[in-house]
Amino acid sequence: MITAIVLVKTSVDRIPEIAEQIAALESVTEVYSVTGGWDLIAIVRVRAHEELADVIPGQVNKVPGVEHTETHVAFRTYSTHDLDAAFAIGLDD
Amino acid sequence: MITAIVLVKTSVDRIPEIAEQIAALESVTEVYSVTGGWDLIAIVRVRAHEELADVIPGQVNKVPGVEHTETHVAFRTYSTHDLDAAFAIGLDD
Amino acid sequence: MITAIVLVKTSVDRIPEIAEQIAALESVTEVYSVTGGWDLIAIVRVRAHEELADVIPGQVNKVPGVEHTETHVAFRTYSTHDLDAAFAIGLDD
Amino acid sequence: MITAIVLVKTSVDRIPEIAEQIAALESVTEVYSVTGGWDLIAIVRVRAHEELADVIPGQVNKVPGVEHTETHVAFRTYSTHDLDAAFAIGLDD
Amino acid sequence: MITAIVLVKTSVDRIPEIAEQIAALESVTEVYSVTGGWDLIAIVRVRAHEELADVIPGQVNKVPGVEHTETHVAFRTYSTHDLDAAFAIGLDD
Amino acid sequence: MITAIVLVKTSVDRIPEIAEQIAALESVTEVYSVTGGWDLIAIVRVRAHEELADVIPGQVNKVPGVEHTETHVAFRTYSTHDLDAAFAIGLDD
Amino acid sequence: MITAIVLVKTSVDRIPEIAEQIAALESVTEVYSVTGGWDLIAIVRVRAHEELADVIPGQVNKVPGVEHTETHVAFRTYSTHDLDAAFAIGLDD
Amino acid sequence: MITAIVLVKTSVDRIPEIAEQIAALESVTEVYSVTGGWDLIAIVRVRAHEELADVIPGQVNKVPGVEHTETHVAFRTYSTHDLDAAFAIGLDD
Amino acid sequence: MITAIVLVKTSVDRIPEIAEQIAALESVTEVYSVTGGWDLIAIVRVRAHEELADVIPGQVNKVPGVEHTETHVAFRTYSTHDLDAAFAIGLDD
Amino acid sequence: MITAIVLVKTSVDRIPEIAEQIAALESVTEVYSVTGGWDLIAIVRVRAHEELADVIPGQVNKVPGVEHTETHVAFRTYSTHDLDAAFAIGLDD
Numbered sequence: 001m002i003t004a005i006v007l008v009k010t011s012v013d014r015i016p017e018i019a020e021q022i023a024a025l026e027s028v029t030e031v032y033s034v035t036g037g038w039d040l041i042a043i044v045r046v047r048a049h050e051e052l053a054d055v056i057p058g059q060v061n062k063v064p065g066v067e068h069t070e071t072h073v074a075f076r077t078y079s080t081h082d083l084d085a086a087f088a089i090g091l092d093d
Numbered sequence: 094m095i096t097a098i099v100l101v102k103t104s105v106d107r108i109p110e111i112a113e114q115i116a117a118l119e120s121v122t123e124v125y126s127v128t129g130g131w132d133l134i135a136i137v138r139v140r141a142h143e144e145l146a147d148v149i150p151g152q153v154n155k156v157p158g159v160e161h162t163e164t165h166v167a168f169r170t171y172s173t174h175d176l177d178a179a180f181a182i183g184l185d186d
Numbered sequence: 187m188i189t190a191i192v193l194v195k196t197s198v199d200r201i202p203e204i205a206e207q208i209a210a211l212e213s214v215t216e217v218y219s220v221t222g223g224w225d226l227i228a229i230v231r232v233r234a235h236e237e238l239a240d241v242i243p244g245q246v247n248k249v250p251g252v253e254h255t256e257t258h259v260a261f262r263t264y265s266t267h268d269l270d271a272a273f274a275i276g277l278d279d
Numbered sequence: 280m281i282t283a284i285v286l287v288k289t290s291v292d293r294i295p296e297i298a299e300q301i302a303a304l305e306s307v308t309e310v311y312s313v314t315g316g317w318d319l320i321a322i323v324r325v326r327a328h329e330e331l332a333d334v335i336p337g338q339v340n341k342v343p344g345v346e347h348t349e350t351h352v353a354f355r356t357y358s359t360h361d362l363d364a365a366f367a368i369g370l371d372d
Numbered sequence: 373m374i375t376a377i378v379l380v381k382t383s384v385d386r387i388p389e390i391a392e393q394i395a396a397l398e399s400v401t402e403v404y405s406v407t408g409g410w411d412l413i414a415i416v417r418v419r420a421h422e423e424l425a426d427v428i429p430g431q432v433n434k435v436p437g438v439e440h441t442e443t444h445v446a447f448r449t450y451s452t453h454d455l456d457a458a459f460a461i462g463l464d465d
Numbered sequence: 466m467i468t469a470i471v472l473v474k475t476s477v478d479r480i481p482e483i484a485e486q487i488a489a490l491e492s493v494t495e496v497y498s499v500t501g502g503w504d505l506i507a508i509v510r511v512r513a514h515e516e517l518a519d520v521i522p523g524q525v526n527k528v529p530g531v532e533h534t535e536t537h538v539a540f541r542t543y544s545t546h547d548l549d550a551a552f553a554i555g556l557d558d
Numbered sequence: 559m560i561t562a563i564v565l566v567k568t569s570v571d572r573i574p575e576i577a578e579q580i581a582a583l584e585s586v587t588e589v590y591s592v593t594g595g596w597d598l599i600a601i602v603r604v605r606a607h608e609e610l611a612d613v614i615p616g617q618v619n620k621v622p623g624v625e626h627t628e629t630h631v632a633f634r635t636y637s638t639h640d641l642d643a644a645f646a647i648g649l650d651d
Numbered sequence: 652m653i654t655a656i657v658l659v660k661t662s663v664d665r666i667p668e669i670a671e672q673i674a675a676l677e678s679v680t681e682v683y684s685v686t687g688g689w690d691l692i693a694i695v696r697v698r699a700h701e702e703l704a705d706v707i708p709g710q711v712n713k714v715p716g717v718e719h720t721e722t723h724v725a726f727r728t729y730s731t732h733d734l735d736a737a738f739a740i741g742l743d744d
Numbered sequence: 745m746i747t748a749i750v751l752v753k754t755s756v757d758r759i760p761e762i763a764e765q766i767a768a769l770e771s772v773t774e775v776y777s778v779t780g781g782w783d784l785i786a787i788v789r790v791r792a793h794e795e796l797a798d799v800i801p802g803q804v805n806k807v808p809g810v811e812h813t814e815t816h817v818a819f820r821t822y823s824t825h826d827l828d829a830a831f832a833i834g835l836d837d
Numbered sequence: 838m839i840t841a842i843v844l845v846k847t848s849v850d851r852i853p854e855i856a857e858q859i860a861a862l863e864s865v866t867e868v869y870s871v872t873g874g875w876d877l878i879a880i881v882r883v884r885a886h887e888e889l890a891d892v893i894p895g896q897v898n899k900v901p902g903v904e905h906t907e908t909h910v911a912f913r914t915y916s917t918h919d920l921d922a923a924f925a926i927g928l929d930d
Binding site: 189191202205206208209210215216217218219220221222224227256257258259260261262263264265266267269272273 | 282284295298299301302303308309310311312313314315317320349350351352353354355356357358359360362365366
């Protein structure tokens with residue numbers, strides 16, 4: 001599983017609506033509306049590196065009201081939780 | 094459950110070691126070593142707002158080699174996954 | 187009581203008017219028009235973390251003329267004053 | 280009453296200790312340890328503009344571990360609360 | 373006398389015209405068109421802190437063509453010149 | 466008369482002492498300790514462009530505790546005050 | 559062979575289309591859509607310094623949807639691969 | 652001779668045209684279209700400080716397509732070349 | 745093949761030496777010493793996402809004299825050249 | 838002739854000395870100590886692109902007291918002066 005953390009700036013007055021649209025995208029497991037200089041932080045989890053292009057420049061960036069995104073791809077994940085199971089990625093779907 | 098996303102800058106040459114130390118902290122569910130201008134992104138999940146102070150300025154910031162952190166607390170979470178169950182927070186422990 | 191400090195940039199020529207509108211919002215205890223790179227600093231005080239989403243992305247950001255906000259949520263408050271009493275939060279209303 | 284909001288960067292591993300020292304200074308009514316790019320936000324309330332120099336460059340900046348401060352002085356305060364009474368400033372002391 | 377230094381960005385092609393308008397405002401003693409990342413630097417000198425709000429957000433920011441201002445209020449003035457006399461502030465007018 | 470506005474960052478804990486040293490330099494007419502991202506703002510007034518090099522890189526920058534300076538030279542001055550007389554520059558000395 | 563790395567910001571919602579247009583330009587050997595604060599990174603390889611002006615301000619910057627570019631020209635190339643052969647530059651065309 | 656180096660941002664797609672217009676201005680001895688975060692760097696050489704205001708805010712900034720300029724005035728010139736002769740400034744015209 | 749572009753800041757006086765060390769690392773196909781705000785740009789090409797962690801935080805960041813790196817991973821590559829063949833990646837080794 | 842403009846930050850208290858050392862380097866035709874956020878601006882003029890690596894990372898960056906440099910290479914020069922003659926480059930030496 002490859003994880004990308006996407007920091008998102010949106011139209012200042014439509015944050016909740018845009019959050020819902022991004023959260024509805026396949027491969028987006030969580031969207032947080034957050035304090036600080038960014039409006040939203042989306043977590044994208046895919047099985048193969050090649051899928052990132054479809055999800056982030058292909059879909060997240062095209063949601064109306066998204067003004068700027070900055071993606072940080074995980075080199076490696078350190079966790080005591082079973083994230084693959086939690087997000088049902090890599091399973092038989 | 095309250096979620097905080099903590100962006101972390103570390104000593105440039107000790108990223109993997111520091112990631113492991115942060116991931117071992119209670120309430121830190123995931124740490125990602127990432128591409129881009131930050132070195133690590135840690136996800137902190139607690140039951141009450143008051144616990145954030147213990148975890149982030151109290152513990153994450155005190156890990157040796159951590160040089161700067163910037164925390165974004167989630168106002169709200171948008172997800173189609175059951176994150177409470179996934180991270181066993183708010184359950185009977 | 188959870189406190190959030192919201193730094194606000196507004197239309198350069200309508201600062202006093204916007205300050206009044208934000209100050210009239212429930213849970214906003216003070217708004218300061220300030221020197222420096224920000225135009226306004228608003229203090230939001232709520233009883234539960236969940237209310238922050240309603241107040242800040244839900245209301246402050248939607249005031250016309252607000253161009254950008256950056257919220258800093260307090261981990262902890264250090265004060266020799268009784269802020270709960272001062273702002274009548276957590277009382278029987 | 281003149282209010283100044285002081286954003287503070289501190290040594291990353293001594294935030295709680297420094298917060299307590301600043302909160303103990305006269306004229307500092309509140310110190311918040313906060314999420315985001317700053318470590319602390321202190322609220323300074325004085326009766327006369329001249330006192331700001333004594334409190335901020337004179338005292339806050341000299342607390343050991345304070346690395347950088349950025350002060351925003353309020354032009355004007357918009358509030359439905361009686362801040363003068365709350366902070367007992369301008370009264371008979 | 374309270375002094376504020378106001379850094380101003382303006383429409384790139386109307387700097388001299390805007391400088392003249394700001395210099396004509398009462399309490400603005402000098403305006404400099406300057407090299408570097410700012411277009412103008414205005415010096416505001418008032419007798420009482422309360423007047424700053426009228427002059428800066430109230431008047432300077434409302435001059436057409438002003439795009440952004442950043443005000444630095446003086447904590448204290450160090451000078452071997454008699455600035456009060458020079459700018460006739462605090463005298464019997 | 467040529468005017469330069471020098472923004473100065475200093476050691477955080479020695480601002481008043483450094484301000485006094487800069488104010489004592491010839492050609493420095495005023496030094497302000499200020500709110501915001503800079504610590505001091507010095508005003509330098511000389512008769513000829515050539516003198517700026519002696520005063521700013523030659524003297525201000527060499528005051529111990531000065532960490533960074535950013536100079537903005539005035540292209541032109543807009544003022545209803547007689548600044549030459551106020552600062553006795555260009556007179557018979 | 560002279561190499562220039564061109565960092566590109568584009569309209570947020572048209573990254574794939576713009577990447578294809580830039581990649582079709584002569585002297586552009588590769589375009590990468592990338593994570594992080596930039597949208598595209600283009601590699602330009604020419605035989606003579608003079609050609610850079612034709613390719614970058616002359617062509618890349620004029621592709622519709624390109625909003626900002628920042629070019630880094632290589633002083634020197636360190637590689638264990640035969641880049642001249644790989645990109646057929648300096649050969650008999 | 653007083654030298655000013657003017658860093659210029661322009662409309663991304665009209666750099667060569669704007670460069671020619673600026674280079675045609677009197678007192679502008681050279682304009683370079685450049686790599687990096689700026690589009691053009693213009694060198695202005697005048698005999699008296701007072702002329703800078705006419706050339707830079709007065710003319711360079713008013714060339715259509717110029718979006719932002721940042722001027723660095725030379726305190727002093729260090730050179731083994733005879734720049735006065737090279738640029739025929741201060742001679743008998 | 746997955747490509748990562750690594751922007752590198754180094755000790756200002758040892759750029760050529762550090763470039764050679766990074767270029768000697770396996771999976772680093774090219775290193776460019778460059779103009780602009782970065783010192784080096786390294787191109788890393790690996791077969792699997794998992795290898796990026798070994799190469800970049802694992803090796804590039806640990807080269808002595810490397811002070812900061814910012815990695816941009818390619819979502820997708822647009823090229824009219826056969827980069828797999830050029831860099832012999834994915835072939836029979 | 839290829840021209841590079843090198844922006845230089847130096848030790849704050851040794852600007853004049855460092856300027857002289859850089860100006861003495863072959864291929865450096867002028868060094869200006871300047872107002873604004875940079876300390877020095879050096880102009881490097883060489884006959885071939887390959888020489889830039891020897892001069893800038895090879896020599897300018899190694900002058901003691903140079904802390905950071907940012908080089909902008911000219912794509913093209915727009916001038917009504919004969920710069921080749923002025924700087925005797927490309928002539929019979």
